Amino acid sequence: MxxxxxxxxxxxxxxxxxxxxxxxxxxxxxxxxxxxxxxxxxxxxxxxxxKERGALNRILTMTEEERRRGVIAASAGNHAQGVAYHATQRGIPVQIWMPRSTPLVKLSATRNHGADVVLYGDNYDEACRAAMDRSRERQATFIHPFDxxxxxxxxxxxxxxxxxxxxxxxxxxxxxxxxxxxxxxxxxxxxxxxxxxxxxxxxxxxxxxxxxxxxxxxxxxxxxxxxxxxxxxxxxxxxxxxxxxxxxxxxxxxxxxxxxxxxxxxxxxxxxxxxxxxxxxxxxxxxxxxxxxxxxxxxxxxxxxxxxxxxxxxxxxxMVRDGRRLRLRVRLPDYPGSLEGLTSVIAKVSANIVETSYNRAHYGVGLNEAALDVTMETRGREHASEVLSALSGSRYEFSVIE
Structure with missing residues (x-):
């Protein structure tokens, strides 16, 4: 131990x-x-x-013969980068096995550090088993990420x-x-x-x-x-x-x-x-x-x-969780100027509209109505409550989209 x-x-x-x-x-x-x-x-x-702390310590304890044969590791990203960077810096061939779900930022960084990357399996454990099998085949040193x-x-x-x-x-x-x-x-x-x-x-x-x-x-x-x-x-x-x-x-x-x-x-x-x-x-x-x-x-x-x-x-x-982003579905009469009235109410309470979606055929609207999904930025829960209060006092029917 x-x-x-x-x-x-x-x-x-x-x-x-x-x-x-x-x-x-x-x-x-x-x-x-x-x-x-x-x-x-x-x-x-x-x-x-x-992760590079452990990776480097393992690399520095390898024999010259082990370095010549190269290293293989499996990782979801961070261990991979540590092994790739420090092995490449010392001229040691390195192959990294990563699950197919690995985030692109980690995959690209590992390749940029000089590793041959193999994408395999749906999770780390599947990639790890395959990498260990390959290391035995090649007689390469397998650098485990934690064990x-x-x-x-x-x-x-x-x-x-x-x-x-x-x-x-x-x-x-x-x-x-x-x-x-x-x-x-x-x-x-x-x-x-x-x-x-x-x-x-x-x-x-x-x-x-x-x-x-x-x-x-x-x-x-x-x-x-x-x-x-x-x-x-x-x-x-x-x-x-x-x-x-x-x-x-x-x-x-x-x-x-x-x-x-x-x-x-x-x-x-x-x-x-x-x-x-x-x-x-x-x-x-x-x-x-x-x-x-x-x-x-x-x-x-x-x-x-x-x-x-x-x-x-x-x-x-x-932002949604903190009340800084608020999305509403508003039922509007479908005639010129109705949208202007809604935005005027929103502007008076200083909310910022960032996205709208206008629909005449869905959400149970009548033939002379439309449903408007409107997304706003607010200063927080208290400000969001002000927006809802202002709309409640107007003629518009609305619901909050969670």
Whole structure:
């Protein structure tokens, strides 16, 4: 099992090539959560996530013969980029197997880092099994994203950094997929400062570590789509489960809308881009799922490789949830000038119309009527209520489209 000494050796080994990401205090998040919040910004790493720590540590422990044969890895994106970047930098042939559902931003980045990419399977686990088979065929080194002692030790260097950057921490909140990050970090923290609490956060769609702890051994959970694709692991690691059992104090889950809200909070409040997996730790705190108040808490923003199309959808849904985007279906008399009257009511309460759709044949309208779907931007729930009140006082019949 991974030891503190192995993590310290990994820190010395990878130190010259890995960015020591900042640990920054957030007044906004502290106010929102009732704690003193510090963000560990691993999304600022060269490949956009913490994963390159473990990947590089494993690469640097390879023999010359292993380097000549090359490396193979499987990943939904972040581990792939870490392996591809650091292997290519050292002239090592690298092939990455990725599920077909991998976000384009991660697929393109992996190829740009010099890897031969094979798309296979509907999820990480299917791609991983195929990659392991290919590595045996080629006698290449398979670099597992989490179930490898050197990878775990590399990820654990984050724990050493956190304790050095802020010795007063009470709690560290960490995303959990297969368990390599929290296992290594937990070992580094608990062996070096046992009073610090380590909390893990999973997506409720794939709680593979919780299932493993419940059974005392890794078990496969059902696959499901999730914003947190970076921790979408169906089976926790054989090496990581004992580490989590020994070093992790608490394990919680977050829902998809909670992850989306955390992404938007980081973007708007901290000007920080986090992918789904990178935002789950903050999501747990924003939803008060860990039960902490008045504590010094480090929140790991583990990655920032977020597809811009997905980000656009997250922003739009977040605006709807916060009442900043309001959509109504209004029944209008179908004659010239009726639309002008409606827009006049909306303009008086300073809402901004961003989209309209006019329909004469559907939604039960009469022969002399039309249905108008109108989408507006507002300043928030209170302003949206003003808009609804103004329309209620007018002659227009309408309903809110949820």
């Amino acid at each position: 991974v030891t503190l000494q192995a993590i310290e050796a990994a820190a010395a080994r990878i130190g010259p090539s890995i960015y020591e990401s900042p640990l920054v205090h957030s007044r906004t998040l502290s106010r929102l959560t009732g704690n003193t919040i510090f963000l560990k910004l691993e999304n600022l790493q060269m490949t956009g996530s913490f 490898d002692d050197e990878v775990i030790a590399g990820q654990g260097t984050l724990g050493l950094e956190l304790l050095r950057q802020n010795p007063t921490l009470d709690v560290i909140v960490v995303p959990v997929g297969g368990g390599g990050l929290i296992g290594g970090l937990g070992c580094a923290v608990k062996e070096g400062a046992s009073a610090v609490e380590v909390v893990g956060v999973q997506t409720a769609r794939l709680p593979s570590m919780s299932a493993a702890l419940g059974h005392g051994t890794p078990v496969e959970v059902s696959a499901g789509p999730t914003l947190a694709d970076g921790i979408a692991v169906r089976t926790a690691g054989v090496r990581t489960v004992p580490l989590v059992q020994q070093y992790v104090d608490q394990l919680v889950t977050v829902e998809e809308d909670e992850i989306a809200a955390a992404i938007l909070t980081l973007l708007e409040g901290e000007k920080t881009v986090a992918e789904g997996a990178g935002a789950v730790a903050l999501a747990a705190l924003l939803q008060a799922k860990t039960g902490h108040q008045g504590k010094n808490i480090a929140v790991l923003v583990s990655g920032g490789n977020l597809d811009v199309n997905l980000l656009a959808r997250i922003i739009e849904r977040g």
